[in-house]
Amino acid sequence: MGGGRAVSAPRQPGISYGDVKLSGVEPGYCIDVQQAPERLAVRTIPVSDPGDLVARFPESSGVAWVRHGDGMVGWGETARITLPAGEDRFTAGEKWLRALFEGAQVDDQVAEPGCGLVAFGSFTFDSASDGSVLVVPSTIIGRRGGRSWLTTITPAGAPDPPLPAPVQLAPPLTGPAELRWHDGGLSAPGWERAVAAAVARIQAGHLRKVVLARDLYATACQDIDLRVLLRRLAGRYPDCYTFACADLVGATPELLIRRQDAEISSLVLGGTVPRGRDAAEDARLGAALLASAKELEEHQYAVVGVRSALAARCDRLEVGPGPSLMRFANVQHLGTWITGRLAGAQAGSDHSVLALADALHYTPAVCGTPAEAAMELIRELEGMDRGRYAGPVGWVDARGNGEWGIALRCAEVDGKRARLFAGCGIVAGSDPATELAEAQAKFAPMQFALEA
DSSP, X not given: OOTTOOOOOOOOOOEEETTXXXXXXXXXXXXXXXXXXXXXXXXXXXXXXXXXXXXXXOSSOOEEEEETTEEEEEESOSEEEEEOSOTTHHHHHHHHHHHHHHHOEEEESSOOTTOSSEEEEEOOSSTTOOOEEEEEOSEEEEEETTEEEEEEEEETTSOOOOSSGGGSOXXXXXXXXXXXXXXXXXXXXXXXXXXXXXHHHHHTTSOSEEEEEEEEEEEOSSOOOHHHHHHHHHHHOTTSEEEEETTEEEEEOOEEEEEETTEEEEEEEEEEEEOOSSHHHHHHHHHHHHHOHHHHHHHHHHHHHHHHHHHTTEEEEEEOSSOEEEEOSSEEXXXXXXXXXXXXXXXXXXXXHHHHHHHHOSOTTTSEESHHHHHHHHHHHSOSOOTTTTSEEEEEETTSOEEEEEOOSEEEEETTEEEEEEEEEEOTTOOHHHHHHHHHHXXXXXXXXXXX
């Protein structure tokens, strides 16, 4: 694992969790672990079409991964681990999961990717940041290709939860009220100055691209119900992957990696313009994006980064002939699909989709190039810790299949407060005012989810 690793954090001594050696965890360090049962009992059964998956949440928080109505939602926690900072946080998380997977008693009557024992996860962008999370929910409802299922995950020997309850519709929900907004680490003018400083470094030859992000806070008069945000995001942005994991919620357009057995795919996005007010303006903006040397340069860096990380792991890799225009509800992106087939041993369950996400992380799409120089500049100029923003988010099953996106267009919710994030790729031709406008457009999905 970790073949794409370009940025290091100091290694720490390891401690044991059960039979699993968790390197990167300092002895005596406070690690948030919900003690997993020694053995899990997992049951997946076919069910009738549940309709709107997001409307099935019986609780105000949970996990979700939904696009065009298909995907999974889950609630309850049978097992959970929150990993501290460390270069090997992905490896430590995968070891923990493997111990759970290998000891589980599984009755899977559907046998689709995402059936049986499944974990949802969200990892920090920076290896120097605490807070990467893996969650095994107790109940999951899923739908894929016309088939629907219900999975229950319990301690071995415990009674299964009653089946009718999970398929009930949630009661009417109330959205956040009396929102107050304030800046995060940098004000808008302060962030423009950071962009100008980054452009100067690039023009001086220190690096070729860096992605700079900013944060924004919203505070409501009562606790924010994640279900409201998920419903609004899934309804407004069906082409994105609407996700939730450990109070991080969003709708990302960017698929970092999908694995189904030996077949893999990745959607690389880079280069952005807003949507037009009418069809004519929309077409004009899209054509300008496709013709922009600056935006094409930014996109190509991202494509090369993903292609390089996957090439050594595949015996077949196909890259789209050139970027195409991808339209979402609020912005247009340049997009390139990369597909391939894992080679030999790489196709085994020991090389899961989580290991691939680890190898791909710090892509130029969210960090920059070269990655080491870009990360140093991010730490210097952003004035904040990104947390799990721009890190991998998604799910993995016991066969190593799954889907992981990049946590973009998202917010971290803590009671009455939501912290929103947006970032832009900066290259030599970037203009600070234009980049600020792009960042404002990228805040729009979560602002809509909070204010609609």
